[in-house]
Amino acid sequence: MNSSEISYKKPLLETPFHKRTSENCYSNNWYRWAGYKVVNEYSSIELEYTAVRNTAGVFDITPMHKYDIKGEDAKKFINKLITKDISNIQSNQVAYGIWCNEDGMVIDDGTIFCFNENHFRIFCAERNLNWFSDTATGFKVIIEDISTSIAALAFQGPLSCKILNLLKVNNIENLKPFHFDNYNIENHNVTISRTGFSGDLGYEIWCDPSQAIDVWDSLFKFNRDYKVLAAGMNALEMVRIEAGFIQPNVDFMSAEQALRPNRMRNPYELGLGWLVNLEKKYFTGKQALIRHKEKGLEKKLVGLDVEGDKPAVGSVLYDNSKKNQAKEIGIVTAAMWSPVLKSNIAIGFVNKEHYKLGSNVYAEIYHPEELDYRKIWAECKVVKRQFFNNPRRNAVPAFK
Amino acid sequence: MKKFDIIIIGGGHNGLVAASYLSKKNKKVLVIEKNENVGGLAEYANNLNCISPIITKELNINAANTNNTNHIISLEDHQNHTVLEDNNGKLSFIKTNADEHDQKNFLSIINNYKIFSKTLGSFMFKKPPRVKSGNKADILQLISMGWKVRKLGKKNMRELLRVIGLNIADDLEDNLSNNNLMGLLSHEAVLGTNLGPRSPGSILTLLYKQAINNNVFNFKNIEVADYINQLEESCNKNSVEIIKSTEVKKILTQDNSVTGVQLNNEEIFESTCVISNSDPKTTYLNLLGAEILDTDFIRRTKNFRSKGNVAKLELVFENDININGVANNMYGKFIYAPNIKYIEHAFNANKYNKYSENPCLEFYVNKNILSANVYYVPYLANSNHQENEIIKKCISILSKFITDMKISKEKLITPNAMEVKYNVAGGHWHHGDLEIDQLLMMRPFYGSAQYSTPINGLYLCSAGTHPGGGLTGINGINAAKKVIGDLK
Numbered sequence: 001m002n003s004s005e006i007s008y009k010k011p012l013l014e015t016p017f018h019k020r021t022s023e024n025c026y027s028n029n030w031y032r033w034a035g036y037k038v039v040n041e042y043s044s045i046e047l048e049y050t051a052v053r054n055t056a057g058v059f060d061i062t063p064m065h066k067y068d069i070k071g072e073d074a075k076k077f078i079n080k081l082i083t084k085d086i087s088n089i090q091s092n093q094v095a096y097g098i099w100c101n102e103d104g105m106v107i108d109d110g111t112i113f114c115f116n117e118n119h120f121r122i123f124c125a126e127r128n129l130n131w132f133s134d135t136a137t138g139f140k141v142i143i144e145d146i147s148t149s150i151a152a153l154a155f156q157g158p159l160s161c162k163i164l165n166l167l168k169v170n171n172i173e174n175l176k177p178f179h180f181d182n183y184n185i186e187n188h189n190v191t192i193s194r195t196g197f198s199g200d201l202g203y204e205i206w207c208d209p210s211q212a213i214d215v216w217d218s219l220f221k222f223n224r225d226y227k228v229l230a231a232g233m234n235a236l237e238m239v240r241i242e243a244g245f246i247q248p249n250v251d252f253m254s255a256e257q258a259l260r261p262n263r264m265r266n267p268y269e270l271g272l273g274w275l276v277n278l279e280k281k282y283f284t285g286k287q288a289l290i291r292h293k294e295k296g297l298e299k300k301l302v303g304l305d306v307e308g309d310k311p312a313v314g315s316v317l318y319d320n321s322k323k324n325q326a327k328e329i330g331i332v333t334a335a336m337w338s339p340v341l342k343s344n345i346a347i348g349f350v351n352k353e354h355y356k357l358g359s360n361v362y363a364e365i366y367h368p369e370e371l372d373y374r375k376i377w378a379e380c381k382v383v384k385r386q387f388f389n390n391p392r393r394n395a396v397p398a399f400k
Numbered sequence: 401m402k403k404f405d406i407i408i409i410g411g412g413h414n415g416l417v418a419a420s421y422l423s424k425k426n427k428k429v430l431v432i433e434k435n436e437n438v439g440g441l442a443e444y445a446n447n448l449n450c451i452s453p454i455i456t457k458e459l460n461i462n463a464a465n466t467n468n469t470n471h472i473i474s475l476e477d478h479q480n481h482t483v484l485e486d487n488n489g490k491l492s493f494i495k496t497n498a499d500e501h502d503q504k505n506f507l508s509i510i511n512n513y514k515i516f517s518k519t520l521g522s523f524m525f526k527k528p529p530r531v532k533s534g535n536k537a538d539i540l541q542l543i544s545m546g547w548k549v550r551k552l553g554k555k556n557m558r559e560l561l562r563v564i565g566l567n568i569a570d571d572l573e574d575n576l577s578n579n580n581l582m583g584l585l586s587h588e589a590v591l592g593t594n595l596g597p598r599s600p601g602s603i604l605t606l607l608y609k610q611a612i613n614n615n616v617f618n619f620k621n622i623e624v625a626d627y628i629n630q631l632e633e634s635c636n637k638n639s640v641e642i643i644k645s646t647e648v649k650k651i652l653t654q655d656n657s658v659t660g661v662q663l664n665n666e667e668i669f670e671s672t673c674v675i676s677n678s679d680p681k682t683t684y685l686n687l688l689g690a691e692i693l694d695t696d697f698i699r700r701t702k703n704f705r706s707k708g709n710v711a712k713l714e715l716v717f718e719n720d721i722n723i724n725g726v727a728n729n730m731y732g733k734f735i736y737a738p739n740i741k742y743i744e745h746a747f748n749a750n751k752y753n754k755y756s757e758n759p760c761l762e763f764y765v766n767k768n769i770l771s772a773n774v775y776y777v778p779y780l781a782n783s784n785h786q787e788n789e790i791i792k793k794c795i796s797i798l799s800k801f802i803t804d805m806k807i808s809k810e811k812l813i814t815p816n817a818m819e820v821k822y823n824v825a826g827g828h829w830h831h832g833d834l835e836i837d838q839l840l841m842m843r844p845f846y847g848s849a850q851y852s853t854p855i856n857g858l859y860l861c862s863a864g865t866h867p868g869g870g871l872t873g874i875n876g877i878n879a880a881k882k883v884i885g886d887l888k
Contacts, residue, residue, distance in 0.1 A: 101696050103696075137685070
């Protein structure tokens with residue numbers, strides 16, 4: 001066998017933007033995502049983050065998994081798959097949804113694009129073909145993994161609309177949040193959706209891989225005035241924590257991947273109860289979710305406003321201000337110092353006595369300081385998970 | 401629109417047992433049967449060894465015991481057949497080419513297996529416990545199962561735990577040297593399973609069969625047709641309505657509960673309780689529809705191993721049949737599975753969904769009619785069998801032992817044909833393999849054990865449930881008891 005055929009000897013795949021991303025990746029810091037390499041950090045996370053929050057940042061999100069759902073039962077299939085009801089979805093609309101297993105435990109989340117009644121497309125972070133195919137049993141649908149045939153960029157930031165407008169993308173300012181349409185960027189046909197992971201105004205741009213480099217270059221065309229920057233996964237992680245979005249296998253274990261049953265989480269525990277419609281006739285996990293709702297929560301994923309300025313990464317949460325009397329009541333799944341909010345924020349699970357907004361919990365922070373840890377007992381306030389939510393995110397028109 | 405207390409889909413023997421039991425409890429029962437006659441797959445059963453005392457007691461069935469001394473004839477190419485006599489479970493050699501040491505060991509292996517199968521049998525006829533239900537009855541039963549295994553004594557318990565996952569070939573080769581005897585016992589272990597003599601778990605299937613039949617070899621002690629007739633009469637007496645030649649198209653549900661059934665002719669019968677005697681796959685994927693079942697559950701349904709691989713061959717001769725080297729008064733069950741290697745080779749084809757070039761046979765002779773089970777003839781999902789080729793192969797094997805063959809009629813019923821006629825997915829005798837992960841509380845699979853289903857008011861009573869096929873009727877009666885328990 002040729003050594004390049006052995007999977008662990010195969011180099012990671014390059015996305016259609018690789019020529020540009022590698023040129024800009026001074027740190028040579030790559031991240032492994034679904035068999036591809038994408039940039040973790042181009043030169044400095046601070047610069048990239050600042051660009052996303054002040055001008056616009058470009059993320060290469062090509063490795064996202066993309067599944068085409070076609071056939072006369074496409075809508076019925078989606079309605080069986082996800083927990084919310086999309087019966088009223090219109091063409092060119094995007095739905096955000098989660099799907100659960102029979103125990104009502106969340107497998108993954110994703111955005112669902114509706115082209116028409118018989119054609120949907122699902123974008124998600126984890127591989128799901130197996131789950132979708134088994135869910136499709138009994139429905140007249142064809143499910144196809146089209147992950148490699150579409151190149152994707154996230155173009156996020158307050159000036160993203162302005163720059164698209166300068167690129168003469170017709171009527172882009174009137175594209176409503178959670179909608180998509182076909183546009184033209186400098187003679188290249190692209191699909192643009194007003195979606196994203198930053199909690200700010202932003203778009204995702206989908207195009208044919210052959211046009212990827214041209215589309216990338218276009219976004220940087222007005223850089224003399226606007227300073228658009230390519231941004232890596234580390235910066236994306238920062239903005240998504242600020243926006244309060246959760247990631248499978250980071251903030252919770254996907255039910256398809258968790259080995260220990262007590263690590264799986266139901267939507268209510270993740271604060272995603274608003275995505276569950278128990279009135280809907282049928283979807284996978286409905287019976288279990290009815291039971292979960294009746295039973296109430298044991299723990300919940302909440303936002304935490306942490307005292308001080310040291311990020312509570314991986315901290316264990318306690319119930320008492322006195323360390324020697326404290327009982328363990330939760331854990332932090334993601335934490336950071338937020339430059340834009342000037343506050344120390346975290347996302348974490350806390351148990352049922354403490355998940356009400358305004359409750360106080362205590363985090364034990366191990367802060368590394370020159371080969372030593374400083375142990376900080378920091379007070380945290382339970383707050384809404386959505387730390388950053390700028391009104392321009394949902395404004396129409398997005399730019400005047 | 402007619403209303404019933406309970407509707408049973410499929411008039412197979414388990415359906416009839418359930419109907420009869422429920423009607424005795426003053427329930428208004430409807431049985432819907434696809435074919436002209438009730439009985440289902442029992443039609444193909446060559447043998448019925450015993451009816452469980454539970455059935456005879458609860459339903460007053462008294463099928464006549466033909467009570468003959470039985471013979472088992474293991475055919476051998478050089479006409480050195482082994483003939484065994486079974487006198488109410490007591491085995492003795494009438495003729496064999498095995499030496500005395502082998503004869504002794506052969507009988508002692510069977511005796512050992514008998515001890516183990518009795519232990520298995522003691523929880524065979526009960527509702528299997530549900531693990532982790534927290535229910536007191538379930539926990540008690542789990543404890544009693546463990547206790548029964550422990551009661552075997554240290555030596556026997558160890559031996560049971562040693563052989564339970566073992567393949568039959570290893571155990572036989574350790575103890576015997578005669579090919580014919582090893583072939584004979586291997587045959588009993590693998591017939592009707594998707595296993596070869598060297599597949600792990602083939603001893604368990606033998607023990608399981610032994611537990612169901614009360615005997616390692618199964619014979620015709622009871623006329624199957626007579627038994628089915630009695631069941632039907634018992635149903636009629638208790639005014640069970642039986643509709644024949646009518647197929648159910650859909651099980652109707654609302655809010656996760658059963659509301660009735662719809663027939664192929666669009667007619668609807670209402671009921672809040674439906675028992676499906678169809679196999680689990682057909683019940684869930686066709687009758688109920690996958691759209692209303694959880695994806696995990698559909699996965700398990702699809703993964704339920706239910707590929708049949710035994711074909712039924714009927715040959716009518718012009719004259720009475722004479723088997724070379726066997727006296728007429730010794731006729732009983734004939735087996736052609738001369739040695740382990742032969743069976744294992746036949747099994748190889750099965751792995752690749754092909755029929756065996758040299759199949760194994762088990763047959764009975766009645767004057768000029770020969771009816772045989774032929775294996776391995778696996779169910780083919782996407783193509784059809786070349787039936788003539790298979791018949792030719794069988795005849796060429798039979799011609800070694802029958803001189804002057806003049807056949808006037810031949811008929812082969814493949815697993816594919818059984819699937820069509822009886823709506824049994826895969827044409828499997830037991831509706832699904834009897835292997836360790838598809839037994840007891842795991843039968844047919846997690847989420848559907850104990851005769852219940854994820855849908856309120858829908859139950860299973862087919863061979864796909866515990867304790868499997870083999871015409872025990874236990875599936876039917878256990879399901880019926882479960883229904884009565886739930887209705888309270």
